[in-house]
Amino acid sequence: MAAARLRCLISYGRSSPNGNEEGLFYALDLGGTNFRCLRVQLGGKERRVVKREAVEISIPPHLMVGGSDELFDFIAEELAKFVATEGEDFHLSEGRQREFGFTFSFPVRQTSIASGTLIKWTKGFNIDEMLGQDVVAELTKAMERKGLDMRVAALVNDTIGTLAGGRYHDDDVIAAVILGTGSNAAYVESVLAIPKWQGLLPKSGEMVINMEWGNFFSSHLPLTEHDHALDAESLNPGEQIFEKLFSGMYLGEIVRRALLQMAEEAAFFGDAVPLKLRVPYVLRTPVVSAMHHDMSSNLNIVGKKLEEILGITSSIDTRKLVVEVCDIITKRGARLAAAGIFAILKKLERHKASVDKPRTVIAIDGALFEHYTIFNKVLQSTLGELLGEEASDSIIVKLAHDGSGIGAALLAATNSHHIGL
Template sequence: ALFDFIAGELAKFIASESESDKFRLPPGRQRELGFTFSFPVMQLSIDSGTLIRWTKGFSIDQMVGKDVVAELTKAMDRQGVDMRVSALVNDTVGTLAGGRYDDKDVAVAVILGTGSNAAYVERAQAIPKWHGPHPKSGEMVINMEWGNFKSSHLPLTEYDNTLDADSLNPGEQIFEKMISGMYLGEILRRILYRMASEAALFGDTVPPKLKTQFVLRTHIMSAMHHDSSADLKVVGDKLKEILEIPNTSLATRKTVVEICNIIVTRGARLAAAGILGILKKIGRDNLRDGEIPKTVIAMDGGLYEHYTEYRNCLENTLNELIGDKLAKHIKLILSNDGSGIGAALLAACNSQYN
C-alpha cells in the first residue's frame, strides 16, 4: 500500500508534466528516477537496497529485509508507470550531493526534520570496514545513521525513557528521539502531563487531551515558543485549541514557554555536538598553523528551516564549541529540498543513457 501510494502520486506528476513538449522523451527512451529513501538500508549497489529497519514511527514488518527499489518498481508496474530507478539515495547523501553540486566546499550534510541523520565526505583510507578498491577521488561518502547513536553520556531523562519505551522501536534511534521534530512536542506533552498531575499546572484536574500521545506536535510547540506577545496569546490559544484548556494564567503560559525553551536548547545543543564530532573526525576542528579548508555544512529539514529558536541555538552552540577564529571557516547553509535535488543529480549521473 505504501509503495502503491508513492507510484500513484508519481503517475499523477508524470501526467501533469507530459502536457509540455519540454518533457517529452525521445522514442524508446525510458524515464529515470532518483529515489530518496530516508530509512536505514543495506546498500550494495547504486540502484538497490534492503531495508534494515523502520524509524520515525513507521512499522511495516513485512517490508523489513526486502529490496525497496524492487518494491517500488513492482508498484510502478501496477500503476502503468514506465520508469527505472537509477539511484537509491539516503536523504543525507542526497543533501550532500545537492550541496556539493552548488558548492565544492560542502563536506557535511545534516537532516533535522521529522527524523535526524548526517553524512559526510571521508578519506577512503580512513574507513576500516571498506575492503574494495578505493575510488579514483580517494574519497567516499559515509551515511552515519546518527539518529541511532546511544551512549551513557547522553543526558537522558525519565521522559526520554518512557517515550522510548512507548515507541514503535524501543531501544533504537535514541539520539533522534532527543533532537528531532517528531519527538520534541511529545517530550513537552509528557512534561506538562506530569506537572498537571503533580503540581496542578492547569488546575485541579488533568486535561484529558493531555493524556493522548503526540497530541502536541512540534509545530504547535514552535508556535508557542515563538510567541512574542505581552500576554502570550498564542500560547493561550494553542492550549485551548489543542488541549481544550479554556483559561490559563500568564504565569502558566510563561511556564509552558520556558519548558519549550529547555527542550529545544537541549536538542539543538546535542545536534551541534554531533556536528562538532564530524568536524573532529575529518580534522577540521582546529586551526593547524592557521590553515584549514573552508567547510560548508548543508542543512535540510523542516525543524531546522522553520523552528527559529532551534536553529539559532544550534548555530550559536556550534560557534561556542569551535571558537570565533574557526567559526570563520565553518558555514551552515539551508539546502531546501537538497535531498530530492541531490537524488535527481545522482540519478542523472548514473543514467543508462550517459
C-alpha cells in the same frame, strides 16, 4: 560519534554529480510522515538547475503500519499524479524513459546503486512484511500496477542526497545533516581512514560515510525520565536514541510528557488533568515551534494552541511557563545536534582555524532547521561556542532547501541509462 552504526559506505567520484548532467529527472523523497515528489530540468555545467517543481504529500497514518502494497500503491499513485502535471518547461528527450532518484531515509543494506533491502523501520513506520525486502523492487511493482512507466536510477537516503546536492553547488561542502522528522548525518572521508573498506580504492581517494547517527547512544547523553518513557513506549525501543532527543518526530512529544507530569504532580492546569494531554503525540513539533515563537504581549498563540489542541483555558502565567518548557527542551535538542556536527568537524580535523582549509561548509536540510528559528539559532551559536571565535569564522552552516530531492535527481542523472555518465 564513533559509536554510531555505519550502515553504508558509498564511493565518492564514480557515482557523484560532476556538473555535466543534463535533461529531465525526478526524485521521490520518502523520509517521514510526508514524502516529496520533485522534478528538475538540468542544464549541464553552465546552467546547472534550470527549473524545478515539487509537491509534498502527507502519508495517512494507517498506511505507516499497514501493508507494503497499500503504502507503495499510495506513493506510486501520487507520483503518477505529479508526473501528469509536467509542463512544457520540462523536456524529456524522445524515446527516453523517465528516471528518478528514490530517497528512502530508513536503514537499508544497499546492494547496488539502485537496490537495497530494508533493515528496520524508524520514525513511526512499522510494516513487518517489508523487512528484508528490496524497497526499489516493491516501488517498481507498485508503479507497474498503477501503469506508471518510470525507472529508479539511484537509491539514496536523504542525507546522501543532501550531500550530493550541496557538493554540486559548492565544492567546500564536506558534510550534510538532516534535521527533520528524523535526523542523520553523512560526511566525506579519506578512504585511507576507513579500516572497514575492503574493495578497490576509488580514484577520488574519498568515500561518503552515512553515519546513521540517529542510532547513536552514549551513557553521557542527558536522558531524562521522559526520554526513557518515550523510548520504552515507542515502536522501536532501545533504538534511535539520539534521534529521539530532538528530531521533529519526537520534540513535541517530549514537551507533552513534561507538561503532563506538571499537570499530574503540581496541578499545573487545574485540579483535573486535561484528558487530551494524555494522548501520545497529540502535541506536534510545529505546534511547539508556533508557541515558542509567540512574541505577542498576552501570548495569544500559546493560549489558542492550548485550547484548540488540549482543551485548556490558560492564564498568562501558565502560558509563560509552557513557553519556558518549550525553550528548555528545544535548546537541549539544538545543542545536542550542534555537538554531533562538532564531532564530525573534529574527526576531519576541521575544528581548528587553518590557512590550508579556509572554508568548510555543512549542508543542512529538514523542516526543523528550516522553520524552527530558535532551534536553528541555538544550534549555530552552540557550534560557535564549541569551535571558538577564530575557527567558527571558517565554518559555514547553511540550509540546503530541497537538498535531498535535488541530490537524488542528480544521482539519478549520474546513473542514468541514457546519458552514460
